Amino acid sequence: MQVNLAAIRQEYTKGGLRENELPDNPLALFSQWLQEAIDAKVDEPTAVLVGSVSPEGQPSTRTVLLKDLHDGKFIFYSNYESRKGRQLAQNPRISLSFVWHQLERQVHVEGLVSKVPAQESDAYFKTRPYKSRIGARISPQSQPIPNRMQLMRKFVKEAAHWIGREVERPSNWGGYAVTPHRIEFWQGRPNRLHDRFLYTLQPDGTWKHERLAP
Template identity: 70%
Template structure:
């Protein structure tokens, strides 16, 4: 085993990461392409990602900040875009839930490699209403609802076996019943204040356009250097 690990390490160390690159040639983004509201372009790009069958088009990287000022990032799924807000669901007692309770500032990134596109969003997160969380919870698959009830998300657990035992036990509790949403599980709605669209271009001369929300509610648009 030790010899195998040494061989693997040696192989990794021989890889020249500096030579791994590709040219981006699938499109461009012009100022004339941009609507006044970034949510309009976001919806268009998201639909194009879905139509192109990219892998996990609604997956988004979510960045938060701990009470100690340390950044953290993880992947969640976008579940709605409503009233100009990006909505996702989670356990409020999870690491990200605790971070957002302390500091509601949040960042979101969508990366669609197949289309050579990225979208980076910064904003403020707030819990959605219990009614909205209830409505979405009822739409989740049965087993996902059970999983939400028994998982102490982000906390250490004894073993996977214990997790499965808890799942089976909780399942028997709800046979023939409507599964209630636990109070510690629900949605966050992110109000964007900064949105950047990134389109890969040749020679690393990428197209980057930034929308910044002004105090009067109007979005200011600027082209950024690649």
């Protein structure tokens, strides 16, 4: 590699996070930051890195899109038989990481995951674009396939099957709700003296926050 990776760096100067301005509930701050990311037109503002753990203790990550923030829970949708789906079925511990580079901000969430009720998955599935619904029905997500042509043939056949009818949600596809117990907010600052605040859920349902060293 001809590029000196160690020399690539930038100063973070776009904002700060003051403890006296923190809300009692971290979901309020997250909602504010998410809205500001959307308003700033950052790339994929709802993209979130999802971490799960295999039965052997091997962590793995992938990116999905946050689709709702409801009743204190982070909601996303996926294939229940995918690699993450199988891992989450065996171990409901999960992490979420939001990274908004343009705003020099990150949010890291840890918690427990559960499936959303089937009727909620049905309702969301109906809002998806037609081709996305077809794709969800035919994709054996995370499984090896011989080639792309086979996938396209399955797509065409499935699309023809549902012409003139409402595409039904497959039973192996639906929503996940993440109930957080740890949320960290990171705001880049000059000289690598970043602002980091950690919220932890207390036994009485309130949140405690404290500043972390950068």
